[in-house]
Amino acid sequence: MGLLHTVNKSPFESNTFDTCLGYALDGSTVLLIEDGVYAATIGTRASEKIQQKIQSNNDVSFAVLGPDLQARGLENKLADGIKVVDYEGFVNLVAEHDSVQSWL
Amino acid sequence: MKFSIQINEGPYQHQASDTAYQFAKAALAAGHEIFRVFFYHDGVNNATRLAVPPQDDRNVAKQWSELALENDLDMVVCIAAAQRRGIMDAAEAKRQGLDADNLMAGFRISGLGQLIEAGIESDRLIVFGA
Numbered sequence: 001m002g003l004l005h006t007v008n009k010s011p012f013e014s015n016t017f018d019t020c021l022g023y024a025l026d027g028s029t030v031l032l033i034e035d036g037v038y039a040a041t042i043g044t045r046a047s048e049k050i051q052q053k054i055q056s057n058n059d060v061s062f063a064v065l066g067p068d069l070q071a072r073g074l075e076n077k078l079a080d081g082i083k084v085v086d087y088e089g090f091v092n093l094v095a096e097h098d099s100v101q102s103w104l
Numbered sequence: 105m106k107f108s109i110q111i112n113e114g115p116y117q118h119q120a121s122d123t124a125y126q127f128a129k130a131a132l133a134a135g136h137e138i139f140r141v142f143f144y145h146d147g148v149n150n151a152t153r154l155a156v157p158p159q160d161d162r163n164v165a166k167q168w169s170e171l172a173l174e175n176d177l178d179m180v181v182c183i184a185a186a187q188r189r190g191i192m193d194a195a196e197a198k199r200q201g202l203d204a205d206n207l208m209a210g211f212r213i214s215g216l217g218q219l220i221e222a223g224i225e226s227d228r229l230i231v232f233g234a
Contacts, residue, residue, distance in 0.1 A: 008120070008232075034119045067126075068119075087130035094228050095105050095136070102231040104112070 002027030004097035007036035008104065011046035016103040021049060023101075026059040031085070031093055033065040037072060040064040040082045047079035054081045065090060107131050108222035109141045112233030114149035115164035116157070121150050124232040125167055132175055140222040141168075141179045143211070146234070148186045151179075153208035165208045172210035179211045180218045 002025055011017040017032075017039050024030055030050075032040050039046035040062070050062050066084040069075050078084065085093065094100055109128060113120035128138055143150055155165050172179045181191060190206070193213050197205035207213065223229045 006230075008123075033123060065123075068123075087126045088134060090127060091130045091134050091136065094107070094131075094230060100228055100230050102233065104231065104233040 001029075001097045004028070004093050004100045005030045006100065006102045007032050007039065008034040008102070010035040010038040011044070012038060017046055018049070020101075020103045021053055024053070024060045026057065029061040029063055029093055029097060031063045031065065031090065032082075033068055033090075037064050037068045037074060040069065040079055041074050041077045042079045043077075044079075047082075050079060051081060063089070063093060105228065106137045106139045106226045108139045108226040108229045110219065110222075110229060110231045110233075111141065111143050111147035111150060112145040112231065114146040115155070117146065118234060120232040120234060121147070121164050121168075122162075124230075125164070125171065127230065127232070128171060128177075132171075138175070138177055139226045140218065141172075141177060142219045142222055143179070143181045143185075144219065145182075145185055146189070148181045148189055148191045151181045151186070151191050151208050151211040152206045154206045169208045169210040177210070181207070181211050181213045182219070183213050183215055186213055 005020045007017050007020050009016050062082045063085050064082050066086050109124050111124050115121050150165055157163050192205040193207040194205045
């Protein structure tokens with residue numbers, strides 16, 4: 001499979017999420033961790049972009065790190081189409097993809 | 105699978121060291137091998153044994169140290185980054201004529217070649233940072 005992209009900044013703080021979306025090709029997964037989980041919350045411009053990306057290219061997947069979502073009280077505000085993973089799931093995503101790009 | 109981890113952020117700065125630690129634990133639990141953990145830039149501050157966080161808070165340096173000793177991990181601190189920030193093992197402190205050293209057990213100081221080797225020898229290199 002393609003690349004695993006990790007985004008650890010809030011889309012309200014940094015443009016790494018937008019940059020990452022532009023580079024997310026077929027077979028890749030975007031994993032939102034740390035403050036990056038804010039991009040997965042419903043009703044934000046960032047999660048709208050995720051929906052658009054899924055509709056235009058359904059071979060790009062989105063995941064969010066559950067513990068970081070819970071730490072911010074956002075587990076009930078998760079937008080559609082984003083898979084929740086724990087650290088074990090994070091490890092599996094790293095193993096399943098050819099390489100990891102951390103957008104710092 | 106063989107993983108290596110690079111950490112570019114110090115403890116209690118934001119979350120990178122904590123995320124990397126949880127990732128390392130999960131990787132070991134899943135039966136993967138960790139070839140090396142490389143501490144770079146402000147990440148070298150994870151290696152001081154003189155940090156005393158409040159008792160009800162996690163001790164990041166100690167967590168890493170215990171994980172390394174329990175699992176025989178190779179944890180390398182970049183020497184140039186460490187010297188700038190006052191992270192010293194006994195030999196380096198002596199060489200620099202300093203009166204103290206502070207490197208936590210389980211860490212060792214070495215050069216960037218160790219990061220390159222980790223990238224070559226591992227199936228995956230994952231970077232955690234600021």
